[in-house]
Amino acid sequence: MRVVIADDEDLARSVLREYLERAHGMEIVAECANGFEAVKAVAEHQPDVIFLDVQMPKLDGFEVLELIDRKVAVVFVTAFDQYAMRAFDAAAVDYLLKPFGEDRFRGALEKIARRTGEMRPASLSSELKNAVRPAGEYLERIVVKHTVKDGASVHVIPVGKLDYAEAQDDYVALRSEGRTWIKQQTIASLETALHPKRFVRVHRGYLVNIERITRIEPNTKDTWIAVLTDGTRIPVSRGGYARFHALIGG
Amino acid sequence: MHPLLHSWKASLLYFAAWVPLGAILGLLISAAGSLTAFETAVIIVPVTVILAFVCLSPWYACRALPLKSTSAGRLIGQHVLAAVVVSGAMLFVARIAAGRTAGPVLGPMVAMIYLLSIAMHYVVIEAQTSRRSELLAREAQLRALKAQVNPHFLFNSLNSISALTAGDPMRAREMCIQLADFLRTSLRLGERAAIPFREEMELTRMYLNVEQVRFGRRLQLSLDVEPACGDCEVPALVIQPLVENAVKHGIALLNEGGEILMLGRIVREGLRFTIENPYDPLAPASRSGIGLANVRQRLEARYGNAARLEVEASADVYRVTVVIPVKI
Numbered sequence: 001m002r003v004v005i006a007d008d009e010d011l012a013r014s015v016l017r018e019y020l021e022r023a024h025g026m027e028i029v030a031e032c033a034n035g036f037e038a039v040k041a042v043a044e045h046q047p048d049v050i051f052l053d054v055q056m057p058k059l060d061g062f063e064v065l066e067l068i069d070r071k072v073a074v075v076f077v078t079a080f081d082q083y084a085m086r087a088f089d090a091a092a093v094d095y096l097l098k099p100f101g102e103d104r105f106r107g108a109l110e111k112i113a114r115r116t117g118e119m120r121p122a123s124l125s126s127e128l129k130n131a132v133r134p135a136g137e138y139l140e141r142i143v144v145k146h147t148v149k150d151g152a153s154v155h156v157i158p159v160g161k162l163d164y165a166e167a168q169d170d171y172v173a174l175r176s177e178g179r180t181w182i183k184q185q186t187i188a189s190l191e192t193a194l195h196p197k198r199f200v201r202v203h204r205g206y207l208v209n210i211e212r213i214t215r216i217e218p219n220t221k222d223t224w225i226a227v228l229t230d231g232t233r234i235p236v237s238r239g240g241y242a243r244f245h246a247l248i249g250g
Numbered sequence: 251m252h253p254l255l256h257s258w259k260a261s262l263l264y265f266a267a268w269v270p271l272g273a274i275l276g277l278l279i280s281a282a283g284s285l286t287a288f289e290t291a292v293i294i295v296p297v298t299v300i301l302a303f304v305c306l307s308p309w310y311a312c313r314a315l316p317l318k319s320t321s322a323g324r325l326i327g328q329h330v331l332a333a334v335v336v337s338g339a340m341l342f343v344a345r346i347a348a349g350r351t352a353g354p355v356l357g358p359m360v361a362m363i364y365l366l367s368i369a370m371h372y373v374v375i376e377a378q379t380s381r382r383s384e385l386l387a388r389e390a391q392l393r394a395l396k397a398q399v400n401p402h403f404l405f406n407s408l409n410s411i412s413a414l415t416a417g418d419p420m421r422a423r424e425m426c427i428q429l430a431d432f433l434r435t436s437l438r439l440g441e442r443a444a445i446p447f448r449e450e451m452e453l454t455r456m457y458l459n460v461e462q463v464r465f466g467r468r469l470q471l472s473l474d475v476e477p478a479c480g481d482c483e484v485p486a487l488v489i490q491p492l493v494e495n496a497v498k499h500g501i502a503l504l505n506e507g508g509e510i511l512m513l514g515r516i517v518r519e520g521l522r523f524t525i526e527n528p529y530d531p532l533a534p535a536s537r538s539g540i541g542l543a544n545v546r547q548r549l550e551a552r553y554g555n556a557a558r559l560e561v562e563a564s565a566d567v568y569r570v571t572v573v574i575p576v577k578i
Contacts, residue, residue, distance in 0.1 A: 011410040011414065012409055055503075098405050098409035141532065
C-alpha cells in the first residue's frame with residue numbers, strides 16, 4: 001500500500017516511519033510537514049492512505065480532508081482528546097491518539113485493509129468541520145484546491161474577501177477578488193459554517209456577503225435583484241428578501 | 251476585640267464623633283429639664299464617655315444574634331431589653347453625678363442612640379461577610395485557573411519521547427527528565443500566590459526545553475531580561491502561559507518556525523515583559539484567547555487597573571506586553 005505521512009513534527013513522523021517500515025507491504029511515497037504539501041502530495045502520488053496530523057501549519061487536518069480525493073483512506077494522528085475525536089469516526093478510517101503503540105498502529109492498518117476502495121460520502125468532510133467547530137465560532141477562511149500545470153495548488157479565501165457563493169449541484173462556485181473558485185461542498189453546509197450576520201442566503205442558490213450588497217431592485221412581482229458593489233446582479237427570492245430585511249433590521 | 255479598636259486612627263475618629271453627639275445631647279437635656287450649664291456638663295461628660303464605650307458592645311450582641319437565623323421576636327426583645335437597661339444605667343449615672351434627676355429627655359435619647367448603634371453594627375457585619383465570601387470565591391477561581399497543564403502539550407511531548415526511544419534512548423531519557431522537571435515545578439509554583447520573577451523564568455525555560463525537542467530548529471529563542479527583574483514578586487504562572495501561546499499559535503503554525511523574543515525591563519510602573527513571535531496571519535485565530543484571558547483575569551483580580559496586558563498584532567508579528575506593579 002502506498003502511504004503519505006503528514007505531520008509538522010520530525011519526531012512524530014519518525015514514529016510512523018518506524019512502525020511502517022516494520023509492517024509488510026507499506027511504501028511511504030511522501031512525507032509532508034504542512035497541509036499545503038499534504039494536498040499536493042495526495043494529488044501527485046494518489047496514495048491509498050494518508051496519516052494526517054490535525055494541527056499543522058498552512059492547513060489543518062480537517063481542511064486537508066476537505067481537499068483530497070475521497071478514495072484515499074484517512075487516519076488522523078493527533079494529541080486531541082478522545083471526546084473530540086468521536087466526531088471523526090464517520091469521516092476517517094481510524095484515528096490514533098499520540099502517543100500510540102505498535103499494536104494500536106497495526107489495528108489501524110487492518111481497518112484500512114478491510115475498507116480499501118470505500119469512498120467517503122461527498123458532504124462528510126465539511127460536515128465534520130462543522131461538528132468540531134465550537135458553538136458560536138464561525139469559519140474565518142475557506143480553502144479551495146485548483147489545478148495548476150504541475151499538479152494541485154491550494155488557495156485560501158478569508159471570508160471577508162468572499163463576495164458570494166453560487167450553488168452548482170454538489171459544488172459551490174465561490175467569487176472572490178474577481179476570480180471564481182469551485183469547491184465540492186453544498187451551499188447549505190457552507191451557510192451553516194459562515195457567520196449568520198455576515199452572509200445571507202438571498203436565494204436557494206445564492207449566499208451573499210452582506211457588505212457587498214449596494215441595493216435591492218424589484219424585478220417581477222415576487223422576486224428582486226441584489227446589486228453588488230462590483231455591479232453583479234444576484235436573484236433574490238421572497239424568502240431571501242425577508243431574511244435580508246430581518247438581518248439589516250428594516 | 252472590636253475591629254474599630256484595632257487601629258489608632260479609627261478609634262480616635264470614633265471617639266471624636268462623640269464630642270458633637272455629647273454636645274447635642276447636653277443642649278437637649280438642659281432645655282428640657284431646665285438645668286444650669288454646670289449641671290448639664292456634670293451629667294453629660296460621664297454619660298457620653300460611658301455611652302461611647304457601651305455603644306461598642308453590640309458588636310458581640312449582633313454576632314450572637316445574626317439577622318438571618320434569629321426570630322424577629324427574640325431579636326427585638328433582646329435588643330430593646332438591652333437598650334432599656336443601658337438607658338436606666340445612664341439615668342443612674344446622671345443621678346449620682348448631678349445629685350438630681352436629668353429631666354425627661356436623657357433616658358429615651360440614650361435608648362435611641364444605643365438602638366442606632368445596633369443597627370449600624372448589623373450593617374458593618376453584613377458588609378464584612380459579603381466581602382469575605384467574595385474574596386473566598388475569587389481565590390477559589392484563581393486556584394482553578396492556575397491548575398491547567400495543557401493536555402495537548404503533554405501528549406505531544408510524550409509522543410516525542412516515544413519517537414526518541416527507538417533511535418536515541420539517551421535523548422529520550424533526557425526529555426523525560428525535562429518534562430518531569432517542568433510538571434513538578436509548575437505544580438509547586440501553582441500553589442503559591444506570588445513568586446520571585448526568577449522562578450517564573452526558570453519554569454518558562456523548562457517549558458521551552460521540552461518544546462525545543464519537539465520543534466527542533468523551528469523554535470529559536472532570544473532572551474534579554476534585566477538582572478534586577480529577578481527579585482521582583484510576581485503572581486505564579488503568568489509568563490509561562492503567554493510563552494506557551496507564542497509557541498502554540500505562532501511557531502507551531504509556521505512552516506519554518508521562527509524566533510520568540512523575550513524582553514524584561516524595570517520601568518516606572520513596575521516590571522515590563524514583552525513576548526514577540528512571528529505568526530501566520532492567515533491561520534484561523536480561534537481559541538487563541540483562552541490563555542490570554544486567563545492571565546488577564548488573574549492580573550485584574552490581584553492588581554486591578556495597576557497591571558496591564560496589551561496585545562498588538564502587526565502583519566506577521568504578534569506582541570504581548572505585560573506590566574506588573576512591583577515593590578522596589
